[in-house]
Amino acid sequence: MKEKAYIHDDEYYYSIIRKNIRKFRLEKNLTQQELADMTELSREYICDIENEKRNKHLTIAVLGRIAEALNVEISKFFKTTD
Numbered sequence: 001m002k003e004k005a006y007i008h009d010d011e012y013y014y015s016i017i018r019k020n021i022r023k024f025r026l027e028k029n030l031t032q033q034e035l036a037d038m039t040e041l042s043r044e045y046i047c048d049i050e051n052e053k054r055n056k057h058l059t060i061a062v063l064g065r066i067a068e069a070l071n072v073e074i075s076k077f078f079k080t081t082d
Contacts, residue, residue, distance in 0.1 A: 013078065015052060017063065020077045022050045024070045038069035 025035050032050070036043040041062070048056035058066075067074040 010057075014057060016080055017058075017077045018050055018052055019081070020079065021066055021070075023081070024072050024076070025050075028070060030070075035066070035069060039065040041065070 025032070030038075032046040033043045035041075036046045039046075039062075045056070048054045049058055049062075063077060064074055067077065
């Protein structure tokens with residue numbers, strides 16, 4: 001059986017997710033505070049998620065709350081825009 005080579009680590013996917021959360025939030029003309037209010041998260045937490053320098057990870061449940069608030073299929077957060 002041939003071994004599958006995985007070329008991406010967690011940080012690669014978190015980077016894509018962060019960029020997409022910000023992209024979809026801005027497309028909806030929402031501030032971080034508005035998204036925080038919609039998801040019952042703090043603005044600081046949303047800021048930490050979007051800011052790659054802060055290296056904040058999120059759970060699938062939190063990602064689901066954000067997806068619902070933005071009315072976006074959760075799978076779209078994993079798509080690269082390059």
